[in-house]
Amino acid sequence: MLSRLSRFDLSSLVFVRPCRTISVTYTIVQRLSAYEWHGCSRVLDDAQILNVARRLYALRSSIPLTREIHPRYCPSICSFTDEHSKKIDFTYVRPLEHDNMCVTFLARRNDSGQRIVVKFARRCGVEAHIFMAKEGLAPQLFCHQRLGSGYGDLALVVMEYVDGQTLYDLHGSDELPQDICLAIRAALDKLESESYIMPDLRRQNLMVTRGGEPRIIDFDWVCKEGSGARYPCHLSRDIWARSGAKEYAVIERIHQENMFQKL
Numbered sequence: 001m002l003s004r005l006s007r008f009d010l011s012s013l014v015f016v017r018p019c020r021t022i023s024v025t026y027t028i029v030q031r032l033s034a035y036e037w038h039g040c041s042r043v044l045d046d047a048q049i050l051n052v053a054r055r056l057y058a059l060r061s062s063i064p065l066t067r068e069i070h071p072r073y074c075p076s077i078c079s080f081t082d083e084h085s086k087k088i089d090f091t092y093v094r095p096l097e098h099d100n101m102c103v104t105f106l107a108r109r110n111d112s113g114q115r116i117v118v119k120f121a122r123r124c125g126v127e128a129h130i131f132m133a134k135e136g137l138a139p140q141l142f143c144h145q146r147l148g149s150g151y152g153d154l155a156l157v158v159m160e161y162v163d164g165q166t167l168y169d170l171h172g173s174d175e176l177p178q179d180i181c182l183a184i185r186a187a188l189d190k191l192e193s194e195s196y197i198m199p200d201l202r203r204q205n206l207m208v209t210r211g212g213e214p215r216i217i218d219f220d221w222v223c224k225e226g227s228g229a230r231y232p233c234h235l236s237r238d239i240w241a242r243s244g245a246k247e248y249a250v251i252e253r254i255h256q257e258n259m260f261q262k263l
Contacts, residue, residue: 126141197256230251
């Protein structure tokens, strides 16, 4: 293998990124490493050749294992640590988004059977979530913990399950009732009282309980005004059109207000 790798010439230079694929109800592909340079462009290139050889050897050795059937239909994280440092095991029930990129799941605690929401996020306005939960305007937050570099620095977020419907499920693209708009305005004013901004104010991130009470259910990008927090580099066209923000723009209150006007 080493001799083959070392004989690459300039006509066969290539970047390779190893990936793993899982077939569940659809195909999931995850990166195993960054792009690897598989060319031979330096005189003293032993370290790079050995590095590539190790990765290819590991990949070849793992191929027989992929022929086994693994009963994994949900992410491998099946427990969280609560505020009392107690480990809580849970079982996934179903995804909560109608999308192959879903990262939010309905689950049940194994000890009590309580329904909970399990979510994976890169960032989360934890303080804002806790504040709004105390005000009765968000589900209770049970856990927020970083999963480490092995999971791309994702965070596990576990929260109370809200028995209700999102504004999108309730009203689609129809005009919202006046009482709903007033309730959302009051929730935004409550956030503003603590200098928080809700930069992703869309109907799918807002719920109404069976009792008609509003809840904010997505705090991924919620931040303090003036903190310098930014929108992601890859901003969806829907958010761009509603907020007026550009990709990687600093989050400002005007973005929230623009989205409220187009809610």
